[in-house]
Amino acid sequence: MSDTDSASRREPPMDFIRAEVADDLASGRFAAVVTRFPPEPNGYLHLGHAKAICIDFGIAQDFGGRCNLRFDDTNPVKEAQEFVDAQKEDIRWLGFDWGESEFYASDYFEQLYTWAVQLIRMGLAYVDDQSADEIRLSRGTLTEPGTASPWRDRAVAENLDLFERMRAGEFADGTRVLRARIDMASPNINLRDPVMYRIRHVHHQRVGDRWCIYPMYDWAHGQSDSLEGVTHSLCDLAYEIHRPLYEWFIDKLGIFPSRQIEFARGNITYTVTSKRHLLRLIEEGHVSGWDDPRMPTLRGLRRRGCTAAAIRRFWQDMGVAKRDNNIDVAKLDSCVRDDLNATACRVMGVLDPLRVVIENYPEGQVEELEAVNNPEDPAAGTRRVPFGRVLYIERDDFLEEPPKKFFRLAPGREVRLRYAYFITCVGVVKDEAGEVVELRCTYDPATRGGDAPDGRKVKSTLHWVAAATAATAEVRLYDRLFLAEDPMAVPEGTDWITNLNPESLRVLPCCYVEPGLATAAVGDRFQFERLGYFCIDTDSRPDRLVINRTVGLRDAWAKAQEKSQG
Secondary structure: OOOOOOOOOOOOOOOHHHHHHHHHHHHOOOOOOEEEEOOOOOOOOEHHHHHHHHHHHHHHHHOOOEEEEEEOOOOOOOOOHHHHHHHHHHHHHHOOOOOOOEEEHHHHHHHHHHHHHHHHHOOOEEEEOOOHHHHHHHOOOOOOOOOOOOOOOOOHHHHHHHHHHHHHOOOOOOOOEEEEOOOOOOOOHHHOOOEEEEEOOOOEOOOEOOOOEEEOHHHHHHHHHHHOOOOEEEEEHHHHHHHHHHHHHHHHHOOOOOEEEEEOOEEEOOOOOOHHHHHHHHHOOOOOOOOOOOOOEHHHHHHHOOOHHHHHHHHHHHOOOOOOEEEOHHHHHHHHHHHHHHHOEEEOEEOOEEEEEEOOOOOOOEEEEEEEOOOOOHHHOEEEEEEEOEEEEEHHHEOOOOOOOOOOEOEOOEEEEOOOOEEEEEEEEEOOOOOEEEEEEEEEHHHOOOOOOOOOOOOOEEOOEEOOOOEEEEEEEEOOOEOOOOOOOOOOOOOHHHHEOOOOEEEEEEEEEOHHHHHOOOOOEEEEOOOEEEEEOOOOEOOEEEEEEEEOOOOHHHHHHHHHHO
16 A cells, blocks of 8 residues: 555544635635645755645645645755755655646746836835844844834935846845835834845856845745735744735735735654754764654655655644644654554564574474464465574563563473464573573474464464574664753753764664565565564665664653653
8 A cells, every 4th residue: 555545644624724715715815725835945854844745735635726836946055956856756755746836936036026126116125235234233123123224215216226236246245135115113023124135146056147136035935926826825833923024015016915824833842853953963973864764854754664644644633723832753653653554564573583493393394384464454465484493583582580470481481483383492502601592492383373272372472583594684773863852952051962862773783584575675664573663774785684663563762751750
C-alpha cells in the first residue's frame, strides 16, 4: 500500500478556516477556492512546513479548488535551485501535487516594479537614503511612535528618478531603499513606512543579473497572491500583525482582494524547527546533515522510515487552532506506529546476538519454515524463513539466574522459537571473563510450527535468525535529539546545545537479520518482531546493509522518563 493510498487519509473536521472558506463561497465573496504554499527556496522543508502544506493543499482539495506552489525567491543571497528541487520532491512525497500551478515570485518582478512606480506617483512610496540601522532606530517602539525619515517628503519626480536609477544599478548595496509612505505613528510597527525594495547586486538563480533591486516579503507576497487569484492566503500566527499591511497594499492598488487567514503553529516537544538552529546543528557536527534521521526535516523523517501518510494523519489529528500550542512528539510516533502496523512486513532481526547451538538438530541441515508477513493484512501472504542447527537470539532473552517474573530462556527452561520449535537450554558456554558466549540447547521435533501436540504450554516466544543464512547489518538506533521538552528553555547564559541527548544515536555494527533483507531496497520498511519498526538506510550498498530504527513498538521514552523522575 502506498503512502498516498493509505487508509489513514480520513475525512477532515470542519475547523475554523474551512468554516470561513465555506462562508466566503456561500456569500459569493469568491466563486472558487485558490490557496498557495509559498516556501522560500533557502533550505529544506520540515514538520512545521508539513502542517502548512497539509492545510494549503488539503483545503483546496476539500473545496474542489487548486493550490499553487509559489517559491518566494526574493532573496538570492540565500537561495538555490538545489532547494527548489528538494522542496518539490518533498511536497510530492508528502502526497500533494500542484499540477501546472507552479509559480515564482520572480515571475512577477516586472509587475511589482510597475506597481511600485504607481504607488510613488500616488505619493504612497518614496526612496530613503538612510542606512538599515538608521531606519531600524527611527521606527520607534511598541510604546513610542517612529520618527519620519528626512527623505519622506521627497518630490514624486525625484523618487521616480531615483527608483529608476536603483533598478539600473547606479547605487551600491545598502545605500537606498524604497519605502511605503503610510503612518510613522501607527501602533502597528509594520505600518511605519515599511521597506518595499532593497539593493542587492547578486546573481539570481532564475533571472540572472537582470535585477539588482529585490522586493521584500511583505511587498511581494500579497501582490503575488493577487496576481494568481489566490482567494485564501493561509499563514501562521506570526503573520497576523502583517495582515493590515497586506490589505493596505491591495486596497491602494485596487487589485484582486486576496484574503489572509492565520492559524496557530504546531510547536512539537523535544524538537526545534528554526532554520538557523538546524543549520547550527549541522555546522557543529551534532548531526550529519539535513537528512539526518534525527532532524525534523521531511528528508530526515523519510530517511528514518516515517511515512508520509503518518505525517498527514498526525497533522490532521492535531487539527487547526487559533492559538499556538505544544504538541507531544509521542503523538507523531503513535501515528507512525499505526500506519506501519498496517503496512510493514514482519521480519526477524537480532540486535545483540547470542549464539545458540541446538545439539540434537542434524548438522548441515537447513529447513524452511513458513512465516506470516503481516497479520494485519492477509493479502501480504507468507514467506519462507531458513532454520538450522546454529541460531542467534537476543542476549537479553537469556538470564543464567532469572528473577521470578522472567519467563524467557534460562538453564533448564523451555521456550518457543517463533514459527519454529520448542527449545530447552541444557548448557552455557562462557569466555575467560565469565561472559556467556553460547547456549547449548535441545529441540523437540514434534513442535514444528510452534505448538506441542501434547498440549503443553510455554510462557515465552523468542525471535531468532539462523546463523548459516543470516545477513549481517549495521543497525542505527535513533532516539530524540533533545533531552528537554522545550530545547530552547535554558537558564540565562546557558547554551541550548546543552539539551542535546548524547544517546540520540547508538550504532550496532554487527546485527543479524533474515537473509531476504540483504536485497531489500533503500527506504523499505519492516517490523522487526518484538523490537520495533525499521527501514533500509541510504548508506546501504550491495556489500553493506544499514538499517535505521524508525520507532519502537511502544513509547519506551515515556517509561524511561517516568523512571528517571521517580
